Amino acid sequence: MEKRGIGKIALLLSLGDGDIESLQKYYENKNYIIYRGQAGSMDSKKIIAAIETAASREDIIRENYHEEHALYHAIIEALSGYCRGQVLLGEVLRSAGLTFTIVRGTLVEDEPSSGNWIAVVLYGQIGSPRRGFEHEAIGMGIQPI
Template sequence: MISLGKVAVLSVLQTEAEEISLLEQSLALGYKVYKGKVGSMDSAKIFAAVETAAKREGFIGSHYREEHALYHSILEAYQGICRGNAGLGNVLRSAGLLYSIVRGTRAAGCADDGEWIAVALYGYMGAPMKGFEHEVLGLGMNPI
């Protein structure tokens, strides 16, 4: 069984060839999936990139609950890649990330639980010098 969080994480980890199969399987189960990339030393730019993509691709509308669920999903994923409350920029760290946004039920066939939104972040973080970075992965999920 494939779940919302698993689709989000696998989307950012897979190569383009593997991604096609996952996308077909996810769509058949009713999930909406988007993948993008962002790099910055400024956390606000990371949040803005994911939120802008979610709005542009129709993952959320202008309802407060949808925007709130997305924001907290991004925040949870971001805290995962930052190992807690530390951020970027002001502590001289930069990030190059792939991100995925997934909307649907928490688990396939679990419609009585309502819709959820998940955000996964995967990539590299470290000192803003090539060769001084390491891999990071974060996931956030919230009900809409």
């Protein structure tokens, strides 16, 4: 099996329909820290806060500038992709309901020299706050710690 990058690992965990638990355990055994959660709002600040709170609560990041800053930029990068360039939701009458995945570990699987990184993937529905007027979207952010 080819070595996977942290982004592909996060994407597989976000998009997987099958046995996510076994895939998650496989990568946790390779020293990746993984968390999957859900968020939904018309306010991007609430989605950012939900991801930051989960990362802190699950000990994915510690309370220091470098780790918090890396997570923040990974979230903003992922939101930029998810929102297609404009990190705006309610301000432009859009809502989001998404699953987020946070992965922390080496940039490349089984290569400790690749350093410590964090990846955030957002996958779900975005669109008008009216039921049936939404569509799928995805965004990913990767930052070094």
